[in-house]
Amino acid sequence: MPSRVPSSPPTKSPCRSCWLAAPGLLWMSLFFLVPLALVFAISFASRGTYGGIVWEFTSANYLDLWHPLYGKILGQSLWYASLTTAICLVLGFPLAYTIARSPARWQPLLLLLVMLPFWTNFLVRTYAWMIVLRQDGLVNGLLLALGIVDAPLELLYTPTAVVIGLVYGYLPFMVLPLYVAVERLDPLLVEAAWDLYASRWAILTRVVVPLTMPGIVGGCVLVFIPSIGSFITPDLLGGARSMMIGNLIQHEYLVVRDWPLGSAVSFVLMGIVMAAVALYYRHGARASGPLEGR
Amino acid sequence: MATSSTPPFTSSEQSLSSTPPTIDIRGIVCRHGAVTAVDRVSFQVRRGEFFSILGPSGAGKTSVLRMLAGFEDPDEGDLLIDGQSMLGVPPNRRPVNLVFQSYALFPHLTVFENVAFGLKMRRVSAALIAEEVRQALAMVKLTGKEVRLPAQLSGGEQQRVALARALVNKPAVVLLDEPLAALDQQLRQAMQVELKSIQEQAGLTCVCVTHHQEEAMMMSDRIAVMHQGRLWQVGSPREVYERPRSLFVSRFLGVSNELPGTIGPSVGEDRMFQPSDAGQHPFTVSTLSTEQAGRSAILSLRPEHIRIAKDRPSTAGPVLDGRIEKVLFAGSDMKYLVRVAHDRVWETRMATGTSPVTFVPGDAVYLHWSSVDARLFYE
Numbered sequence: 001m002p003s004r005v006p007s008s009p010p011t012k013s014p015c016r017s018c019w020l021a022a023p024g025l026l027w028m029s030l031f032f033l034v035p036l037a038l039v040f041a042i043s044f045a046s047r048g049t050y051g052g053i054v055w056e057f058t059s060a061n062y063l064d065l066w067h068p069l070y071g072k073i074l075g076q077s078l079w080y081a082s083l084t085t086a087i088c089l090v091l092g093f094p095l096a097y098t099i100a101r102s103p104a105r106w107q108p109l110l111l112l113l114v115m116l117p118f119w120t121n122f123l124v125r126t127y128a129w130m131i132v133l134r135q136d137g138l139v140n141g142l143l144l145a146l147g148i149v150d151a152p153l154e155l156l157y158t159p160t161a162v163v164i165g166l167v168y169g170y171l172p173f174m175v176l177p178l179y180v181a182v183e184r185l186d187p188l189l190v191e192a193a194w195d196l197y198a199s200r201w202a203i204l205t206r207v208v209v210p211l212t213m214p215g216i217v218g219g220c221v222l223v224f225i226p227s228i229g230s231f232i233t234p235d236l237l238g239g240a241r242s243m244m245i246g247n248l249i250q251h252e253y254l255v256v257r258d259w260p261l262g263s264a265v266s267f268v269l270m271g272i273v274m275a276a277v278a279l280y281y282r283h284g285a286r287a288s289g290p291l292e293g294r
Numbered sequence: 295m296a297t298s299s300t301p302p303f304t305s306s307e308q309s310l311s312s313t314p315p316t317i318d319i320r321g322i323v324c325r326h327g328a329v330t331a332v333d334r335v336s337f338q339v340r341r342g343e344f345f346s347i348l349g350p351s352g353a354g355k356t357s358v359l360r361m362l363a364g365f366e367d368p369d370e371g372d373l374l375i376d377g378q379s380m381l382g383v384p385p386n387r388r389p390v391n392l393v394f395q396s397y398a399l400f401p402h403l404t405v406f407e408n409v410a411f412g413l414k415m416r417r418v419s420a421a422l423i424a425e426e427v428r429q430a431l432a433m434v435k436l437t438g439k440e441v442r443l444p445a446q447l448s449g450g451e452q453q454r455v456a457l458a459r460a461l462v463n464k465p466a467v468v469l470l471d472e473p474l475a476a477l478d479q480q481l482r483q484a485m486q487v488e489l490k491s492i493q494e495q496a497g498l499t500c501v502c503v504t505h506h507q508e509e510a511m512m513m514s515d516r517i518a519v520m521h522q523g524r525l526w527q528v529g530s531p532r533e534v535y536e537r538p539r540s541l542f543v544s545r546f547l548g549v550s551n552e553l554p555g556t557i558g559p560s561v562g563e564d565r566m567f568q569p570s571d572a573g574q575h576p577f578t579v580s581t582l583s584t585e586q587a588g589r590s591a592i593l594s595l596r597p598e599h600i601r602i603a604k605d606r607p608s609t610a611g612p613v614l615d616g617r618i619e620k621v622l623f624a625g626s627d628m629k630y631l632v633r634v635a636h637d638r639v640w641e642t643r644m645a646t647g648t649s650p651v652t653f654v655p656g657d658a659v660y661l662h663w664s665s666v667d668a669r670l671f672y673e
Contacts, residue, residue, distance in 0.1 A: 192398040194385045195363055196412035196459070206411075210402050 043263035051257030061264035077244040081228035084166040088174040088223045096178035126236045157239030165233040174219040181215025245269045314377035316341045316499045322371035324357045331357040333523035346502045346510040349520035355503045363392045391460035395472040399444040406440040412463040430462035450481045470502040519543050541671045551595045551640040571635040577612035580666040591670045597643040599667035603660045618657040
């Protein structure tokens with residue numbers, strides 16, 4: 001209601017129920033922080049001749065990453081993840097808007113349909129995409145049958161296939177936070193803007209987007225993070241040419257058995273993700289600042 | 295004075311001036327599925343007029359407002375603003391602005407940006423926007439609150455921003471949807487006076503939708519009473535209150551004390567009226583009606599027209615026996631509920647302090663009134 005006054009949270013003793021967090025904290029420190037610290041330590045060690053770890057401090061692993069080959073993989077990963085995020089946003093926003101503005105009794109079903117792919121294993125679904133995209137696959141079969149192309153297109157094992165796979169895999173992560181944001185947007189605000197001479201474009205850019213910014217930021221973060229670290233999708237759909245950081249880490253750990261270099265790559269990836277998230281949130285906080293406390 | 299129970303009100307008012315009315319609604323119909331929300335409604339609104347559409351919820355008044363704003367299109371009929379048909383014209387191309395019941399202020403924009411929104415969309419220069427917004431905010435007494443966000447304002451202040459956001463555009467018509475409904479009683483009464491003075495000062499043409507009869511009567515130049523999708527009566531507040539054309543209008547605009555009976559022979563310029571209740575004596579009613587004697591009718595009286603006496607009044611005129619049922623003290627008023635028949639209680643009102651006599655429940659009293667104040671409705 002318009003007359004609602006933002007209430008401040010009660011300022012009691014700050015930590016009366018802190019002990020409730022203890023089991024979770026313990027779990028996280030044991031199984032997340034400790035291994036992470038270990039990986040961090042390994043990233044400054046060297047590789048033994050036969051693949052073991054030699055505990056000698058060196059920053060060589062990080063310096064090695066300046067090699068153009070690694071730079072290319074890094075840039076490629078950023079590009080694929082950004083493109084995936086952008087495509088998911090463009091596809092997901094109208095979808096989320098439609099779901100949030102459809103009759104209330106339909107919404108649970110529509111959301112269920114968005115999440116339906118999660119009921120099947122991700123690996124299986126990625127294999128399914130291989131069947132769809134390969135030379136004698138569904139897409140090429142259809143294109144040939146319709147006479148749109150003369151020879152089957154090379155779809156599988158291309159960057160396009162990787163981005164298709166990533167968009168497919170992470171679109172629901174975009175739709176859900178956007179749905180929540182649009183659902184909370186008062187439809188009367190759209191009518192008010194329309195009444196105040198705003199065109200459809202102006203309504204979108206001046207009212208809808210600013211007011212759903214928390215959902216947009218949330219969705220982008222949720223898609224970008226798993227996208228940039230993914231390795232199943234580029235591994236199965238991308239082939240050797242479309243390697244991403246995730247594949248590099250897997251390669252260093254399991255194939256080359258260079259754990260120190262793999263650990264260094266892992267930490268660079270973490271740095272990129274954290275930087276990206278910080279950037280998003282700072283932008284998001286500015287764009288949606290007045291909405292805080294809603 | 296004679297009325298029928300069917301509502302068709304036809305707009306017989308003629309605008310004598312040569313300029314077209316600001317709003318001219320011609321037989322609009324709006325259907326929502328099987329429901330006819332608005333049924334052949336016609337009326338005109340003159341420039342500078344405060345026009346209220348009054349009716350209970352579900353009467354179709356909000357649909358009329360939404361059709362004026364452009365959010366809905368009528369299924370039949372035409373809707374003209376300043377002589378131009380608005381059919382098919384989207385809201386952003388119409389010279390009207392709506393003040394929403396919930397205000398619908400943009401929560402991410404400051405007071406200034408909210409008020410400036412319409413001007414900005416019409417690409418008015420920044421300097422002019424600053425000046426216009428300053429004037430509008432001064433008019434609604436919000437100078438100094440420009441950089442606040444809506445959430446930082448009180449309900450009354452938000453209401454003013456909503457008003458400023460509409461009138462800054464100098465629209466041909468300001469549409470008000472239950473403008474004061476979200477305010478508490480005291481603020482509401484203060485805003486009624488203020489809204490009216492802003493409207494007069496700025497020369498605004500307003501169409502206001504409300505279910506609050508007192509608010510409509512206090513602010514409006516004319517009122518249209520709407521019920522079940524149709525207009526039942528259009529006229530000045532006094533006209534619809536004092537000369538309702540139907541029982542519905544009479545009941546909706548205030549307390550209607552009713553008594554069924556039959557109309558009798560002429561007595562001079564008046565007619566006799568025989569109440570159905572056996573215990574009551576016939577009395578005279580002032581009516582122009584030429585109905586046949588014996589026809590059943592319902593008599594209706596406003597509370598303020600009834601006087602109470604302990605002794606049978608000596609003056610000739612309508613008198614009814616009654617017994618005080620309840621005495622309600624309402625500050626400036628004293629309300630007496632008086633039983634006039636075994637199934638009928640009337641409400642009378644007397645200003646506190648005007649009558650030296652007070653009554654207690656159980657007192658036998660006489661109710662009397664001037665025969666010109668009673669109104670007759672035929673079934």
